[in-house]
Amino acid sequence: MNKYIKQLKEGIIDQNPTLVQFLGMCPTLATTTSVSNAIGMGLAATAVLICSNVFISLLRKFIPKEIRIASYIVIISAFVTAVELLMKAFFTPIYDALGLYIPLIVVNCIILARAEAYASKSPVLPSAVDGLSMGLGFTAALLLLASVREILGAGTWLGIRITPTAFEPALIFILPAGAFLTLGFLAAAVNRSRAFAAEYAASHPKPSPIEAIPDEFVTEANDTEAPSSDEPAKSTEESEQDTSVDNPTDAADDTPSEDADEAADDTERSAPEMVSGADAAEHTESEDDL
Amino acid sequence: MEQLINILLLMLSSVLVQNFIFSKFYGICPFLGVSDKPATAAGMGMAVTFVITLSSxxxxxxYYGLLVPLELTFLKTIAFILIIAALVQLIEMFLKRYLPSLYQALGIYLPLITTNCAVLGAALINIQNGYSFLYSVAVGFAAAIGFTMAILIFAGVRARLQFADAPKSFQGMPLVLISAGLIAMAFSGFSGINFF
Structure with missing residues (x-):
């Protein structure tokens, strides 16, 4: 269960498909003129993403490698057509507002990228969770962008007026130019907060996995003596935490490896991006080509 | 004669007023992805023009020969994406065999075009607006020219941006997006022009 929560966090925050990976830019920019459109688009894409991930994961042993991309596109477009017809029947106002962008979910890079990178190699349940997590990440990014644009550009949120009457809405935020500008500034804010998080992580190091391993031996051997490690203070703290947990071996199995993963992830991600922005840009661009 | 003038006006409007990148947001992925050098931008633009015109x-x-008579119009998304994928594959094989020099220039961009929303978008717009065959091809071609123009302009801007001393948080994608926003602002000046 812990694994799935981590996967959800990964998709919504750490590897957000829109604000971090810059995939699926067309619907992001086009449908964020109002919050209701953004929610409609986000949830439609999430539904397609979950269904296509599950289906592709089920068929991953049967799809020949050479024609996999074409097969994925057919599967995705089948689900997009289903979602399109459902929205036309039950959510007509949103369907009319989104217009052509609903069939264009077919060519949303996020869906094909997850199919190729994750669902084609993973079992069904993790693929479904991956679809949900990436879809929610996409929806959250759209919601954020649309909130900024709708409040500044129309003075409303979800159609309800929330700004004082003296506030004159700046129409530019609803126009196409505002979409680029808002996303640009949001991306800069995300960069800044990630740099901040990396600085914080650097100044407050987590216990390294090497220190955590002796602990595991200690709990298994029921040895009460101080474990052999470089920093005795830190490791005794950890052993205390372990004993407070009901199942010490389980905790010892889970936590150090996750810490190690997270620490590895952090360093891996922060190192290239913070050193030079150009590298990061090239990295995202190569992914955009999908 | 009147029809010709109508087509020309429609084309002009698709290039400037209804620009694919700056007013409709079709094809943003390749627009941001391959616009870092004017040469690659020109290659992508040519490949997109070629494919959009043929796929229109x-x-x-x-659509009108098969899906409408069979009453299968709800399958148009699946049908169109398959046609585009097959067409891209055919064009690639054809160019490789008969026009190797053009294949050298466009080759690496062709596979990316299948998942370019500009191509599918152009096809769907033609159907939605109920254009005739001639109109469809003309509007598709003009939209692709608009795309090429946008990506070339932006490649020029980005070539300058590489030497800009931007704040650290704005380096990379944020600066690219903000400059695209400024160009879009210029393009929104065209939206007042009404050809009809």
Whole structure:
């Protein structure tokens, strides 16, 4: 269960498909003129993403490698057509507002990228969770962008007026130019907060996995003596935490490896991006080509 | 004669007023992805123009020749994406065999075009607006020219941006997006022009 929560966090925050990976830019920019459109688009894409991930994961042993991309596109477009017809029947106002962008979910890079990178190699349940997590990440990014644009550009949120009457809405935020500008500034804010998080992580190091391993031996051997490690203070703290947990071996199995993963992830991600922005840009661009 | 003038006005409007990148947001991924050098931008633009013009014709023919008589119009998304994928593959094989020099220039961009929303978008717009065959091809071609123009302008801007001393948080994608926003602002000046 812990694994799935981590996967959800990964998709919504750490590897957000829109604000971090810059995939699926067309619907992001086009449908964020109002919050209701953004929610409609986000949830439609999430539904397609979950269904296509599950289906592709089920068929991953049967799809020949050479024609996999074409097969994925057919599967995705089948689900997009289903979602399109459902929205036309039950959510007509949103369907009319989104217009052509609903069939264009077919060519949303996020869906094909997850199919190729994750669902084609993973079992069904993790693929479904991956679809949900990436879809929610996409929806959250759209919601954020649309909130900024709708409040500044129309003075409303979800159609309800929330700004004082003296506030004159700046129409530019609803126009196409505002979409680029808002996303640009949001991306800069995300960069800044990630740099901040990396600085914080650097100044407050987590216990390294090497220190955590002796602990595991200690709990298994029921040895009460101080474990052999470089920093005795830190490791005794950890052993205390372990004993407070009901199942010490389980905790010892889970936590150090996750810490190690997270620490590895952090360093891996922060190192290239913070050193030079150009590298990061090239990295995202190569992914955009999908 | 009147029809010709109508087509020309429609084309002009698709290039400037209804620009694919700056007013409709079709094809943003390749726009941001391959616009870092003018040469690659020109290659991508040419490949997109080629494919959109041909796919506008092919999807129109399949829609009115096959889907409408069979009452399968709800399958148009699946049909169009398959036509585009097959067409891209055919064009690639054809160029490789008969026009190797053009293949050298466009080759690496062609596979990316299948998942370019500009191509599918152009095909769907033609159907939605109920254009005739001639109109569809002309509007598709003009939209692709608009895309090429946008990506070339932006490649020029980005070549300058590489030497800009931007704040650290704005380096990379944020600065690219903000400059695209400024160009879009200039393009929104065209939106006042009404050809009809």
């Amino acid at each position: 014709a092919a999807t129109w023919a399949v």
